[in-house]
Amino acid sequence: MPAVSNGHYYDRGGNVCVIGAGASGLLATKNLLEHGFGVDCYERDTGVGGLWNWRHDRSPVYANLHLISSKSTTQIPDFPMPDWWPDYPHHRQVLSYLDRYADHFELRPHIWFGTEVVRAQPVPGDPAGRWDVTTRTTGGGTERTHRYAAVVVANGHHWSPAMPEYEGMAEFGGELIHASAFNDPATLRGRRVLVVGAGNTGCDVAVEAAQRAKSCWHSSRRGYHYLPKYLLGRPLDQLHELLRAARLPVRMRQWVIHRALRFSVGDLRRFGLPRPDHRVGETHPIVNSLLVYYLGHGLITPVPEVARFQAESVVLTNGEQIEPDLVVLATGYAPRFDFLDAELLGVDESGRPHLPLNLFGRHPTLAVAGLLQPESGLFGLVHWQTVAVARWLRLRQREPGRAGAVWSQLIGQVDRRLSDARPRSSARHWFQVSRGRYLRTLEGTLKELARS
Numbered sequence: 368m369p370a371v372s373n374g375h376y377y378d379r380g381g382n383v384c385v386i387g388a389g390a391s392g393l394l395a396t397k398n399l400l401e402h403g404f405g406v407d408c409y410e411r412d413t414g415v416g417g418l419w420n421w422r423h424d425r426s427p428v429y430a431n432l433h434l435i436s437s438k439s440t441t442q443i444p445d446f447p448m449p450d451w452w453p454d455y456p457h458h459r460q461v462l463s464y465l466d467r468y469a470d471h472f473e474l475r476p477h478i479w480f481g482t483e484v485v486r487a488q489p490v491p492g493d494p495a496g497r498w499d500v501t502t503r504t505t506g507g508g509t510e511r512t513h514r515y516a517a518v519v520v521a522n523g524h525h526w527s528p529a530m531p532e533y534e535g536m537a538e539f540g541g542e543l544i545h546a547s548a549f550n551d552p553a554t555l556r557g558r559r560v561l562v563v564g565a566g567n568t569g570c571d572v573a574v575e576a577a578q579r580a581k582s583c584w585h586s587s588r589r590g591y592h593y594l595p596k597y598l599l600g601r602p603l604d605q606l607h608e609l610l611r612a613a614r615l616p617v618r619m620r621q622w623v624i625h626r627a628l629r630f631s632v633g634d635l636r637r638f639g640l641p642r643p644d645h646r647v648g649e650t651h652p653i654v655n656s657l658l659v660y661y662l663g664h665g666l667i668t669p670v671p672e673v674a675r676f677q678a679e680s681v682v683l684t685n686g687e688q689i690e691p692d693l694v695v696l697a698t699g700y701a702p703r704f705d706f707l708d709a710e711l712l713g714v715d716e717s718g719r720p721h722l723p724l725n726l727f728g729r730h731p732t733l734a735v736a737g738l739l740q741p742e743s744g745l746f747g748l749v750h751w752q753t754v755a756v757a758r759w760l761r762l763r764q765r766e767p768g769r770a771g772a773v774w775s776q777l778i779g780q781v782d783r784r785l786s787d788a789r790p791r792s793s794a795r796h797w798f799q800v801s802r803g804r805y806l807r808t809l810e811g812t813l814k815e816l817a818r819s
């Protein structure tokens with residue numbers, strides 16, 4: 368519908384505002400449209416894809432990156448990936464997949480490219496729960512405010528680097544970058560590289576350095592389970608799905624994976640790695656078949672946590688000093704929602720949002736799509752998330768009385784455990800969910816919404 372101006376804002380009537388045209392924003396736009404809503408999707412960059420759009424400045428994708436979840440658990444339920452694709456597609460294939468999704472469902476006419484949201488505020492005292500959303504052209508330009516029936520945030524949580532603070536960092540004479548700035552493995556050639564961080568990105572960068580750098584140290588704070596991409600002849604996440612389908616208890620599934628790792632990988636301490644202090648599933652899985660391979664060939668040297676930096680060296684917590692000329696900080700990302708007031712997301716002192724189902728905001732017409740860290744692919748989970756959002760918004764319109772009762776149930780699910788194994792409390796695990804448990808929980812919500 369055309370925007371109607373009253374001098375202060377452009378009224379978009381019953382339209383929903385979607386912020387971001389990455390995978391989550393595309394899924395939200397498509398499912399809202401299918402449920403009869405008008406949608407305006409704002410994307411700061413010039414194309415769809417979000418973090419998978421490696422051409423743009425906020426993308427953390429580097430040249431050799433592949434999925435760490437297999438295509439069968441990553442693909443969107445009503446838009447499968449091609450059968451002839453490999454089990455673990457390359458990032459260019461993922462971007463082409465999202466491009467084709469946008470074209471297949473004719474989403475581009477609903478996306479405002481090169482436009483960023485600078486502010487989103489609920490209209491004070493409005494019983495309909497409408498929002499004033501202020502936008503401007505990326506990089507500057509005149510601000511405009513539009514009024515919407517609801518807002519779905521889909522700006523991602525892997526674009527704002529979480530930078531650690533170590534003593535002496537400012538005096539360090541070598542090059543120091545966050546992993547988000549690493550995009551070409553050729554830059555590692557002939558360098559003495561220290562990779563800080565043992566998550567999936569840190570392991571990937573260490574493997575790239577093992578193949579190109581003069582030397583590579585890999586620093587981690589604790590021991591982890593390094594899972595191969597294939598286990599017992601199947602992609603790892605497919606094995607998880609088979610064990611879950613067999614209705615094995617969590618501890619039994621963990622026992623099976625531990626036994627398989629013992630026979631396929633062995634005791635990680637023989638490679639110089641610390642012993643994991645947790646069971647599989649209690650931290651976000653690190654899926655990398657090559658890390659142990661290069662450790663075994665002496666091309667990656669595991670070292671403990673960094674204590675401090677000096678002008679020409681890095682001091683480790685065991686007192687050892689190393690002399691890298693490039694330090695890559697693979698220390699993760701912080702969720703940022705600069706255009707929203709923190710209380711709308713239940714953000715605590717540490718910066719962690721607390722949302723029912725990691726989905727619904729603290730305002731009934733606000734949702735955040737894709738704020739999940741599953742042990743498998745994300746797209747399928749976000750598909751059902753955004754179906755739930757669309758059905759919830761429709762219920763508010765048609766049965767406001769019953770919607771109030773449903774909302775009370777949803778708010779009561781803040782901080783509900785959504786992972787089979789109890790995850791660690793670190794920021795890296797704020798959004799950790801188990802695929803099966805989360806889908807079952809969403810199914811219950813969808814059934815409740817369908818009772819009308």
